[in-house]
Amino acid sequence: MRCRACNSGPLSDVELSRKDHKTGEHLDLCNTCYTISNRAIIAQEYESLYLDEGQLDDLEFELFN
Numbered sequence: 001m002r003c004r005a006c007n008s009g010p011l012s013d014v015e016l017s018r019k020d021h022k023t024g025e026h027l028d029l030c031n032t033c034y035t036i037s038n039r040a041i042i043a044q045e046y047e048s049l050y051l052d053e054g055q056l057d058d059l060e061f062e063l064f065n
């Protein structure tokens, strides 16, 4: 199985086991694309806030770990 976004692979067990939090479907994304997609979601949800990289990392931890 390769990453659905960038076609790198093969994906590790951890990467393969990740699921969409809303749909429950497997994401099939590598760590890099998973992080990028998380940040895109975070950026949407916190659109009105101006966040630096450190704040994004904190939010990522709260939301996805």
Ligand SMILES: [Zn+2]
Residues within 6 Å of the ligand: 003, 004, 005, 006, 007, 008, 029, 030, 031, 032, 033, 034
């Ligand atoms: Zn990827």
